[in-house]
Amino acid sequence: MKILLINPPSENELLGNNPSIIGEERGYNPPLGILYIAGYLEKYTDYDVEVLDTQAEEIGYDRLKGIILSKLPDVVGITAMTFTLIDVIKVINLVKSVHQTAKIVLGGPHVHIYPEETIHIPGVDFLVLGEGEITFKELTENIDDKARLRNIPGLVFKEDGRIINTGARPLNDDLDSLPFPARHMTPIRKYSSLMAKRTPITTMFTSRGCPYRCTFCDRPHLGKSFRARSALNVVDEMEACVKLGIREFLIYDDTFTIDRQRVIEVCNEIIRRKLTIGWDIRARVNNIDKDLLKKLKEANCERIHYGVESGNPEILKILNKGITVDRVRTTFRETKETGISVLAYFMIGCPRETKKEIMETIAFAKELKPDFVHITIFTPFPATEIYKMGLKEGIIKNDFWREFARNPTKGFQPQCWEEHFTREELQELLVYAYKSFYTRPSYILKRLTHIRSIGEFRRMARAGLKVFGMQS
Template sequence: MKILLINPPSENELLGNNPSIIEEERGYNPPLGILYIAGYLEKHTNFGVEVVDTQAEEISYDRLKDVIRAKLPDVVGITAMTFTIIDVIKVINLIKSIRPEIKIVLGGPHVHIYPEETVNIPGVDFLVLGEGEVTFKELVENIENPARLRSISGLVYKENGRVINTGARPLNEDLDSLPFPARHLTPVQKYSSLMARRSPITTMFTSRGCPYRCTFCDRPHLGKNFRARSAMNVVDEMEQCVKLGINEFLIYDDTFTIDRQRVIDVCDEIKSRKLNIGWDIRARVNNIDNDLLQKLKEANCERIHYGVESGNPEILKILNKGITIERVRTTFQQTKEAGISVLAYFMIGCPKETRKEIMETIAFAKELKPDFVHITIFTPFPATEIYKMGLKDGIIKEDFWREFAKNPVTGFQPRCWEENFTREELQELIVYAYKSFYTRPSYILRRLTHIRSIGEFKRMARAGLKVFGMQS
């Protein structure tokens, strides 16, 4: 059996309510979801497995037709995100036009949230819910034996026109048992990031699940139960990546620093193996301290991403962040003193937020002096607590995400939180926020003194020119 896993194009990706620069300069990340499945299949089956990352390889739909014709797989697995579902549908139609017998399997956040709507998309044969490694393997082993499909947890499919949902598969509690993502099946040299000091880069997950309850969180498919890989297993994967020529890592755990001792163990393991790497992590301001920062610095952690979201205490309560303004100030100062770069995330247009509070957030961002800020217009994502609250209170007039899931059409515009602002007003404010932060002479001078290479200078200059030219 031949299996092809596809990261679909993003030609029709929903850009939401944010300036295009946020998406245009993000670079390409490896599609870890399908790479985990590929690695699992390679280890536990004898099937032929290939991966096509149409985004990193810049494969057009015409070229993708040629790829499908050349490979003629028996099963195609496709990553399905709500923001790229229109492109997913185009890929399905393309495949079925070439060979209708090819089985199409979708997985990812979109199918987890909207299984019934997604399985009714013409051409879809199966959905894999939640963590897909084991479910996908069991599916392809039994795909020609329909009588056994009902015994496979985590599947959705149609039988005689009726939707069959076999129920959720228990979360994997032993992440060390999973093979590493099959990066060797991708064009590793093509992955990059605006903020990385060198290329290629890779993203990496060292844990799954998050115990926190932020009301805007849009990652329900990973669960709330925090499960972590061992330090040895994490650094083994890093070492494998180094052999592939990758020395820059973006750790994409929701919060890397939940287990303090594990962080220390990872740092010690990196140092003991003398790995010449750089790495970024995501952390909360209230579970990091000077001693941990020193450990991270010694292991060459180059940047920490902090989700601040707002400079107003009341907005932080609405978002259920569980942090204080003063703790943000303290942690940012400690991180800078440790010699680690900082990226801060902020949102504007949150529930109950006024213009005065947005200006407080913009002023707070400048006061903190992070190396970079990522500012977005708050968008209520499907299945989040805030989205449910908006529907209940009538601020969101219709379940627009579900309607889009039922009928994905081009031109769809995700809603912002239209309580105190129109979309146009928020777009004007976010342009002001970016320009007021990034075009300050003091900021530009400080950034120039930190640039280490011509490549980094070119990336920063290109992004900087786009900020100067931003319009609402």
């Protein structure tokens, strides 16, 4: 059986009005979801499995058509997110137009939230709900036997006009049992990041699920149960990547530091093996301390991403962040004193937020002096608590995400939280926020003194041109 797993183009991605300055450049993130499935199929089947990352390869639809014709896969698996749904549908139509008998399988957060709407998309044959490795394998092994498929948890398909939803598969508690993502099936050297000191880079998951209850969180398909890989398994993957020529890692866990002892064990294992790597993590300001920061630094953790979101205590309560501005100040100071760089995430246009609170957030970002900030206009994502709140209070006039899921149309624009601002006003404030942070002479001078290579200089220069070219 020939299986082609596709990361679709992003020509029609619903980015709304959130220009990315330090964010993910083209080819930045390897498509870990389909790479986990590819690795699982490669280990446990004899299928002919290929991965096509159209974004990293810069493959448009004309070229993609020729690739499908040359490969004629039996099954095409596609990652579907709500923000990429238009491109997903274009890929489906292209595949079916040149290879009608290919079975189309969609997975990802969108199908988890909107299974009924998604299975009705023309050309879609199956949906894989939640974590997909085992379900995808069992689906392909029984793809022509609908009776058996009804007994495989985690599937949605149609039979005689009826929708069959077999229910969610239990979350996998033994993440060490999963093969590593099949990075060798991708153009490894095309993955890079503005912030990285080395290329190529890769992303990694060392755990799944987040126990916190932020009202804006948009990753329901991984659950709220924190499940972690062992330190040995994590560093084994790092070592395998080093053998591929990868020496920089972004740990993509929602919160890497939930299990303090595991973090220490990961660091000790990196040190014991003398791995010459750099790595980033995502952490919360309230589950990290001086001693843990020192251990991370010893293992050459070079950057920590903190979700601050707002500089106003009341807005933080609405977002249910569970942190205080004083703790943010303390953690940022301690992180920088340890010699670890900091990336801070902020949002503007949150519920109840007026211009006063937005200006507090911008001032707070400059007070904290992180190495990078990533600022976005708050967008209520589907199935989140804050989206439900907006519908209940009438701030969000209609269930626009469900309507889009039922009728995906090009040109759709996600709604922001228009309680005190119009979209245009928030866009102007976003531009102001970026410019006021990144064009400070003190910031520019600091960044110039930290540049270590011509490649890093070029990436910084491109980002700087983005800032200066923003329209207010």
